[in-house]
Amino acid sequence: MSVRGTVRALPALFKVGFAEAVAYRAELFVWVLSTTMPLVMYVLWSAVAREAPVGRYGDREFLAYFLAAFIVRQLTSNWAAWQMNFEVRQGILSMRLLRPLTPVVSWAVETLAYMPMRLLVIVPPVVTWLAVLGGAFLPRTVAGWGLFALGAAGGWLLVFTINVCVGTLSLFMKSSLKLMDAYLAATFVFSGYLIPVELFPDRLRAVVEWLPFRYTIGLPVELLTSHHGTAEAARLVAVQWGFCALFGVLGLLLWRRGIRNFEAYGG
Amino acid sequence: MSGMGRQFLRYLRLLGVQVRASVLLALQYRGDFLVDGPLSLLWALTAVSPLLVVYRDRAVLAGWSFGEALFVTGWFLLLTAVVEGTINPSLTAVVDHVRKGTLDFVLMKPADAQFLVSTAKFEPWKMNHVLTSAGIFTWGFVTLGRGPTALGLLQAALLLLTATVLLYSLWILTVSAAFYVVKVDNLTYLFSSLFDAARWPSSFFPGPLRFVFTAIIPLAVLTTFPAEAMLGRLEGRHLLGAMVAAAAFSALARAAWRRSLAQYTSASS
Numbered sequence: 261m262s263v264r265g266t267v268r269a270l271p272a273l274f275k276v277g278f279a280e281a282v283a284y285r286a287e288l289f290v291w292v293l294s295t296t297m298p299l300v301m302y303v304l305w306s307a308v309a310r311e312a313p314v315g316r317y318g319d320r321e322f323l324a325y326f327l328a329a330f331i332v333r334q335l336t337s338n339w340a341a342w343q344m345n346f347e348v349r350q351g352i353l354s355m356r357l358l359r360p361l362t363p364v365v366s367w368a369v370e371t372l373a374y375m376p377m378r379l380l381v382i383v384p385p386v387v388t389w390l391a392v393l394g395g396a397f398l399p400r401t402v403a404g405w406g407l408f409a410l411g412a413a414g415g416w417l418l419v420f421t422i423n424v425c426v427g428t429l430s431l432f433m434k435s436s437l438k439l440m441d442a443y444l445a446a447t448f449v450f451s452g453y454l455i456p457v458e459l460f461p462d463r464l465r466a467v468v469e470w471l472p473f474r475y476t477i478g479l480p481v482e483l484l485t486s487h488h489g490t491a492e493a494a495r496l497v498a499v500q501w502g503f504c505a506l507f508g509v510l511g512l513l514l515w516r517r518g519i520r521n522f523e524a525y526g527g
Numbered sequence: 528m529s530g531m532g533r534q535f536l537r538y539l540r541l542l543g544v545q546v547r548a549s550v551l552l553a554l555q556y557r558g559d560f561l562v563d564g565p566l567s568l569l570w571a572l573t574a575v576s577p578l579l580v581v582y583r584d585r586a587v588l589a590g591w592s593f594g595e596a597l598f599v600t601g602w603f604l605l606l607t608a609v610v611e612g613t614i615n616p617s618l619t620a621v622v623d624h625v626r627k628g629t630l631d632f633v634l635m636k637p638a639d640a641q642f643l644v645s646t647a648k649f650e651p652w653k654m655n656h657v658l659t660s661a662g663i664f665t666w667g668f669v670t671l672g673r674g675p676t677a678l679g680l681l682q683a684a685l686l687l688l689t690a691t692v693l694l695y696s697l698w699i700l701t702v703s704a705a706f707y708v709v710k711v712d713n714l715t716y717l718f719s720s721l722f723d724a725a726r727w728p729s730s731f732f733p734g735p736l737r738f739v740f741t742a743i744i745p746l747a748v749l750t751t752f753p754a755e756a757m758l759g760r761l762e763g764r765h766l767l768g769a770m771v772a773a774a775a776f777s778a779l780a781r782a783a784w785r786r787s788l789a790q791y792t793s794a795s796s
Binding site for chain 1: 563565569570573576584585588719720724732736
C-alpha cells in the first residue's frame, strides 16, 4: 500500500485504538498500579538523602527524579512484543496480514492511541511536582522543552522498535516472552528507572552509555529535570535517535525474514 | 483414632494428590526450569543493584549495613516464591471459577471448598526464587563474616510460617471480595505493588509510612522481622505479635470466606 493510503488510514486506526483504551480503562488503571516502582525507589533514596546528599541529589532532587521517572514510564512504555506473541500464537496475525497496511504501523498507532488516557494518569505526579517542588527543576527554556519532547518521543520510539525486534522473534521461535522478561529486568537496572545513571560507578556508567537502555527512560527523565546543558542534551538525543534507527532497521529485517516463515494456524 | 485425627490424615492425603497433579503438569514443561533460573537471577539483580549503589559510599543506612539489608532482599525473594508458586496460581483460578460459575463443581465435592480451591494448583518452577534467595542469604552471612545461630534459624522458620499464613489470609480476603465485585484481578495488582515496598527494611520508611507498613499493612512482619531473626536480633515480643496477628488474620479470612460462600448463587441463576 502506498504511503498516502497508509497516512489516510491513520485517523481511523487511532480512533479504534482510542475506543479500545476507553473500553479497557480498568485494565489501564491496573497497569498503572503495577508501575509504582519509582515511588518505592524514592523511599530508598530519600532515606539515603536524609543522612547526607548524594552528589547533587538531595531529597528534593530525588523526588523530582522519580516523579519524572513515573511520568516518562507512562509516556514511553508499550506492549507490542506481547501483542505480537499473542497474535502469532493465536493465528490472528493472518487476519492482520489481509489488511492493505503493514501490521507494524497498526501496532504503533494502537499503542499511541492509549496516549490521551495515559496523559490523565500523569496528572497526579504533575500536580505533586507543582505543589511540593513548585515547578523547580523543570526546563526553563523553549529549547529545553523542545529537547524533552524530542527525547520523550525518541524514548517511545526506541521502546517500540525494541518491542518489534523481540516481537518478530516469535516468528522464529515458539515464544519470545521470556526474552522480553529478561529485557524488562535489564531495563529496570540499567535505564535509570531504579538508580539515576549519574550515581553508577564510573566504569559501569561508561558501559551503560553504550547500551540502549538508558535512552529509554533515563535520558527523558534527565531532560525533564534539566540535568544537562543544551549542547550535551542535543548530543544525547542524537545518540538516542541513532539507536532508534538501528533497532528500526533491525526490526524491519527480522520482520521481512520472519513473515516468510509464518504459517497461520488456528483462527 | 479420633475423628479429628482421621480428618487431618484425609486432608493430608488430599493435599498429596493435589500437589502430585501440579508436579506432573510442571514436569511437562521442564524447559521452563532452565529458562526461569537465569531470569530469577536477573530479577534478583534488580532488587540488589540499588543496594550495591547505595552502600558504595556509606557503611550503614537507617541502622542496616549492606550485609544486613541483603537479608531483607532475600526474604523478599523467598516470599515472592511462596506467593507466585503456591498461593497465586490457585487463587487466581478461584476468581475465574466465580466469574464463570464453575465454582459449583468444586462445591459439590465432598471436601472443604476453601481447602480444595487453595490447593488446586502449584507452580513448582517458581522455586527457582528459593535457590536465589538462599544464595543471597549466603552472600549476607559471608559479608557479615559470621553464620546463623540455631535460635535465629528457628525464629526465622516460625516467621516463614507466619508470613505464609498472613499472605494466604490476605489473599483469601481478596478472593472473598471476588464474590461481590467480580473483577478482582485488579486487587491482586494492588497487592503486588504494595508488596514491592517490602524489599527495604522498614526503618528506611519515613515515620508515618513506617507505622502504616508495620501496624496496618504488615509488610514489616513479612520481610524485616524474619531478616532480624536470622541476624539474631529479633525482639521476642515482635515474634509473638506477628504470630498473634497471623492467627487473627486467618480467622478473619475464614469468616469472610464462609460469609461470601453463603451468599454465592452461582453465575447462571
